[in-house]
Amino acid sequence: MLLQEFETRINDALTALEQSVGRYHQLWQQDQQTLQQQLDLSLRREEKLRQQNALLVSQLNNMDSSPDRNPLIHKMKILNSHIDALAQDATAFRQSLPQ
Structure with missing residues (x-):
């Protein structure tokens, strides 16, 4: 093989x-x-859900003076813990993205 041919290859x-x-x-x-856009959308949805959750918890607390006996409040607390876990996952995911 010629040197020029080798160089060309x-x-x-x-x-x-x-x-x-x-x-x-x-x-x-x-x-x-695309992933960044999806994350931003998820974070906005999460914030909206947090606000709705806080409003519902407040309303439920006003309905019953003993929230521990109210099954709806118990369910809301469970939902709140799930939302908090999602928020932590979203934060961790966002921090793992290259800047």
Whole structure:
């Protein structure tokens, strides 16, 4: 094999590699942007649910002077703990994303 032919093949391979890396980089950026948008939407939904939850808990507390005996409040507390867990997961996910 001639040196020029070898050099040409190496240059072609490097060019193909560079193009492939560029395509994958662009796809990664698009995926990252999509995930960031989904995360932002989820965080907005979560905040809205927290507000609704707080309002419902307040209303339920006003209905019964003993919230521990009210099964609806018990269910709301369970829902609240699930929402808190989701919030922690969302926070952890957001922090794991590259900036």
